[in-house]
Amino acid sequence: MITGDGWSVLSTRFSDKFNRPDREVCLLSLDAIIISEYEQQSLSGSSPLRLQLDGRIADIQVVLNYISNNGKVVLPIDGDGVMSWSSAPKLNGIFLYSYLDSHNFNVALINNYASERNRFLSLLNHNPKAVIISTTFVHRKNDLIELVEDIRSLAPDIFVISGGPFTYLSYLILQKSGDDIYNTSEIQDDFVFLGRQNPRIDLLIISPRGEKILAEALKRIKTNKTTKDLPNSAYLDGGKYCFGPRTDDFEPGEHFNIEWDRLPEDFFSTGVIPMQASTGCPNKCAFCNFTKHPKLISLKQTKELISELEAVSLRGIEYVWFVDDNFRLGKTDLTKVCNDIIDVNPGIKWMSFIHVESLRNVDLELLYESGCKELRFGLESADPQILKNMNKKVDPLFASKIIKKLLALGINCSCYFLIGFPGETEETVIKTIDYIKSLEHPNLKGMFTWSIYPFMLAPLSPIYEYASRKKYALTGYMNKWTHQTMSSDQARKHVVKAFASLNKSGPIYRGDNLAMLEKLSSGQRKNFTIIRHNLSKLSLTTQLTENDIISSFRPILFP
Ligand code: SF4
Structure with missing residues (x-):
């Protein structure tokens, strides 16, 4: 207790x-x-639906504050803005x-x-x-x-x-x-x-590197x-x-290593720091308009990576968020990287986006031992044809097996889905929702969370171009579009439907204080996530009372 x-x-x-x-x-x-x-913004369709208490996202520290103050959030909130992934500068x-x-x-x-x-x-x-x-x-x-x-x-x-x-x-x-x-x-x-x-x-x-x-x-x-x-x-x-004149202002693979030991103390004040193990992404997902300059693609040597982890550990950092688009460019040398981290043992817990394929033949226990706390996967859809249309090279069956193993080990998995890409129909959306349900595994140690985005028709993404538009009768711009099988309004409704139909997991709350979550048993963490999600769903249709909220959370957080 x-x-x-x-x-x-x-x-x-x-x-x-x-x-x-x-x-x-x-x-x-x-x-x-x-x-x-400038200010924090999210393009996710599911994030704005998350539970709020007194106008604040119901991160664990906010919930605890709300309970202690009998149904009100009273400032300051102990543990807010520190030790959470979103608190990383x-x-x-x-x-x-x-x-x-x-x-x-x-x-x-x-x-x-x-x-x-x-x-x-x-x-x-x-x-x-x-x-x-x-x-x-x-x-x-x-x-x-x-x-x-x-x-x-x-x-x-x-x-x-x-x-x-x-x-x-x-x-x-x-x-x-x-x-x-x-x-x-x-x-x-x-x-x-x-x-x-x-x-x-x-x-x-x-310039991509100016x-x-x-x-x-x-x-x-x-x-x-x-x-x-x-x-x-x-x-x-x-x-x-x-x-001004255009020139080549950087060499392929050129990179500058951040001098962590020279940075001011306050950069480390939240206990969480971002880092890159690689830059750029070699993939070409059809909906993505991230800058894909080939010269941007570079992989950090393992030795450099380890010394950066040691450097931030010396500055008191406990959590590192690798902000790679795709951890180490999807290289399959993860077992070696994990072994190297374990040898040095910098005492860091880490998280990263990763291509699920790069976990093939990787010893997942080593991953856990190396401090991996959470992996993020862009799974997008469960339908093979939609994945093909997206040019997304993911095998949903393989992803589901890997996620189950990771959760069993206690590694959290946060997965990203996209609804409404050309070719999407009500049937393929249902398939994806059923797939997400199959990943929930409420009895395994790790937490499964998700974020669901409506498709956005973004300029410079491959799908924005003439040929793709013609192929799918796609018209529109950004969050207002229509194609042969769906419109943006329908896609947004499907996002809400998906949000409402998931019962044994919850959306991603990046502001959760990780140290507070770690004080819970894995069962408590799971129940907390599920109750929070169920309350957020209820709050979409009902006015929740303070008592509804406190009496739902209290038995889990204060058994
Ligand atoms: S969505 Fe991710 S994996 Fe796909 S191209 Fe963009 S950055 Fe790369």
């Missing part, structure tokens, strides 16, 4: 995430402030910070602008010469416009730079804007360089030199974009 005190996981080390005044003191004069993310910002720091620039990092706006304001007192917006987590031009306008309201004359995936994607779309399907008002509204309204950014770096150009730009800004002739860049002049 766990008492009220038994739940407390906050140590002094984890108590003041990203807001330490002592750190600001040494930032006498800043070269730049880096912004990793963003890797794009950490990478830029480390890169610029190693090139002798004095920079500060804002992990999430919306929640750290006050800190941003106080950093402006250190006279930064530029603000750098990384666009890894930007999906729409309007978000960028809003962010830049807010920055300009606080620092009207500051030099604003943007770069990263969304800026690069926008440039690729501009290249295609001669095609009808890329010359639409929706695209002009959503991507930079197009349409009448654009963010007031002084320098846009257009850090070298960024460093050169900062050097010039510091010495009052122009950035207008920089390669792979653009700037606005009288409402029109001027583009």
